[in-house]
Amino acid sequence: MAESCWCVDHTYHVKENNDIHSFIGDIVTDTHLLDTVPSSDDGNRLTFNVLQGSTDKTVQLFNVTPGGHLHTAAILDAEILCQYNVECFRILEIAVQHGYSVIKILEIKVVIEDVNDNSPMFPNEKFHIQYDENVFIGTKYIIPNAIDNDVSIKNTRITYEIENLNTPFKLFVSKQLDGSDLLQLNLENVLDRETESIYEIQLIARDKESPQKKGVLHIKILVRDINDNKPLFSENIYNVTVNDTHQLNKPIAKLSATDLDEGENGLISYFFNSKTSTYAIKCFRLDKVTGYLFLKKDFQFGRIYKLFVEARDNGNPPMSSTAIVLVNGVTHLNNPPNIDFKFVIKSTGKTGVISEGTRIHSFVAYVKVIDNDSGVNGQVKCHLQNKYLQLISESVKKYKVVVKSEIDREIEKSFNFTIRCQDNGLPPLKVEKQFFVLVTDINDVQPQFSQDIFKFLTYENENKDFPVGYVNATDPDIGDGGQLTYSLLTNGKDILPFQISNVGFISTTETLDREEKNMYEFKILVKDKGTPSLENTAN
Numbered sequence: 001m002a003e004s005c006w007c008v009d010h011t012y013h014v015k016e017n018n019d020i021h022s023f024i025g026d027i028v029t030d031t032h033l034l035d036t037v038p039s040s041d042d043g044n045r046l047t048f049n050v051l052q053g054s055t056d057k058t059v060q061l062f063n064v065t066p067g068g069h070l071h072t073a074a075i076l077d078a079e080i081l082c083q084y085n086v087e088c089f090r091i092l093e094i095a096v097q098h099g100y101s102v103i104k105i106l107e108i109k110v111v112i113e114d115v116n117d118n119s120p121m122f123p124n125e126k127f128h129i130q131y132d133e134n135v136f137i138g139t140k141y142i143i144p145n146a147i148d149n150d151v152s153i154k155n156t157r158i159t160y161e162i163e164n165l166n167t168p169f170k171l172f173v174s175k176q177l178d179g180s181d182l183l184q185l186n187l188e189n190v191l192d193r194e195t196e197s198i199y200e201i202q203l204i205a206r207d208k209e210s211p212q213k214k215g216v217l218h219i220k221i222l223v224r225d226i227n228d229n230k231p232l233f234s235e236n237i238y239n240v241t242v243n244d245t246h247q248l249n250k251p252i253a254k255l256s257a258t259d260l261d262e263g264e265n266g267l268i269s270y271f272f273n274s275k276t277s278t279y280a281i282k283c284f285r286l287d288k289v290t291g292y293l294f295l296k297k298d299f300q301f302g303r304i305y306k307l308f309v310e311a312r313d314n315g316n317p318p319m320s321s322t323a324i325v326l327v328n329g330v331t332h333l334n335n336p337p338n339i340d341f342k343f344v345i346k347s348t349g350k351t352g353v354i355s356e357g358t359r360i361h362s363f364v365a366y367v368k369v370i371d372n373d374s375g376v377n378g379q380v381k382c383h384l385q386n387k388y389l390q391l392i393s394e395s396v397k398k399y400k401v402v403v404k405s406e407i408d409r410e411i412e413k414s415f416n417f418t419i420r421c422q423d424n425g426l427p428p429l430k431v432e433k434q435f436f437v438l439v440t441d442i443n444d445v446q447p448q449f450s451q452d453i454f455k456f457l458t459y460e461n462e463n464k465d466f467p468v469g470y471v472n473a474t475d476p477d478i479g480d481g482g483q484l485t486y487s488l489l490t491n492g493k494d495i496l497p498f499q500i501s502n503v504g505f506i507s508t509t510e511t512l513d514r515e516e517k518n519m520y521e522f523k524i525l526v527k528d529k530g531t532p533s534l535e536n537t538a539n
Contacts, residue, residue, distance in 0.1 A: 008109040015113045016076045027068040051093040088112040095344045102344040102363040116209035120146035122217040130222045133193040140184035146205035163202040178275045178308045193223040227265035227315025231257040233323040244331045251292035257311035265315035273308035301331035302372040334425035337371040337380045356409040357442040365401035377425040386417040409439040410476045447475040447526045449538040460514040468506040473526040480529040489523040
């Protein structure tokens with residue numbers, strides 16, 4: 001499969017097998033984030049979090065503190081996480097939040113560096129070889145090579161040496177087409193079974209890193225009265241193209257190898273080499289007798305598979321060679337696109353939560369579209385129709401959802417929106433996903449009296465706390481922003497003989513005398529308990 005090119009904001013390197021919670025880096029400092037984002041007070045400081053999609057099923061390997069410190073969240077094992085001779089890394093999408101708004105999505109690349117934690121290992125601890133005593137000097141016999149399960153090249157370079165030098169054999173090491181070591185024992189002197197019928201050799205495999213690790217193969221050579229040719233493929237590299245109309249019961253290729261030996265030594269069987277990935281093996285079936293290669297139902301079109309096929313004879317010991325098979329799956333079918341959606345605001349599943357005070361152009365969600373079809377079948381366009389939100393293209397098949405108009409909770413407490421994507425195939429295939437947004441309140445509405453002027457009639461000579469009247473104000477905000485308190489305002493000269501309760505009920509604080517004063521005029525103040533508090537007055 002073709003490799004993708006990642007354009008990231010910063011790259012970190014971390015060694016495998018470090019403890020959980022190992023510090024990796026300070027994102028703010030390392031990405032020079034403050035060069036583009038101004039500093040702010042503690043109330044609106046920058047915070048960070050790793051985006052997790054609703055379909056993410058992998059174990060979380062990393063976490064980031066609200067202040068931007070990146071740590072490991074699990075013990076990293078390069079041999080489990082990555083493939084051989086491929087850069088081992090993960091891409092993290094980290095949301096940077098400034099106050100209530102997400103202002104940036106950082107793509108951070110974390111390279112997991114392989115350490116030398118595996119020893120070279122042979123397939124078995126012991127290996128037996130039989131030689132004919134009349135074999136020619138210079139005859140080479142293949143023996144198993146060691147495998148180092150480390151994933152980096154530097155940790156898997158292996159050197160070999162024979163510990164028992166007092167033998168008529170010399171070790172030759174070369175590279176095969178698939179990059180593995182080809183080990184051959186070369187006969188340096190004439191064998192005489194009557195003089196020596198058994199040789200025992202220890203083959204030592206050492207890697208080149210520090211601390212150095214080694215593996216040992218105990219070789220037992222029996223001299224007897226021969227298989228000296230390995231199978232040879234008709235081609236070193238097979239290029240196979242298969243389209244999506246191909247039937248599973250028909251072979252896509254025939255791999256052919258010949259062996260100059262006769263009898264069992266020339267009888268060839270075909271196998272997938274250990275270099276072939278487990279995923280690729282699930283997609284193909286190889287007939288070990290005929291060399292016919294078939295597809296399995298797990299095969300995916302629109303990608304290239306690389307197979308290493310080994311032709312092995314039935315001699316004792318067996319000899320083998322390897323060919324590479326490149327299979328290109330060309331699709332003429334049109335599969336529907338798939339929408340990968342992630343909120344960058346607070347969310348649960350398909351429901352996001354947004355404040356009515358969120359500014360226009362604020363980042364709400366991150367959208368990726370996946371369509372592995374080739375040609376126009378894989379070209380996709382997406383749309384979003386909503387009075388509050390809009391979809392902005394970031395790059396090919398990548399979008400962001402932003403606020404396009406002011407959101408008022410007093411008008412609409414929640415709303416939904418649908419993202420629709422369609423490819424350019426004939427006929428075009430469509431997919432849509434619906435999401436929901438809950439709007440949270442801010443204190444943005446001033447309390448309103450039911451009327452501007454209230455007039456009341458009361459009586460003189462009544463006792464204290466005599467009822468005068470009731471004023472009413474309303475505030476559609478919720479929470480503290482909708483809780484009201486009332487108070488009386490004076491001109492600073494007169495002391496009013498009235499009081500008002502928290503619910504707007506006005507009563508006297510003393511007995512009134514009409515002959516002393518027959519009318520009072522004053523203002524009533526109503527305030528909510530929001531932050532900041534809003535108020536209004538009536539006469």
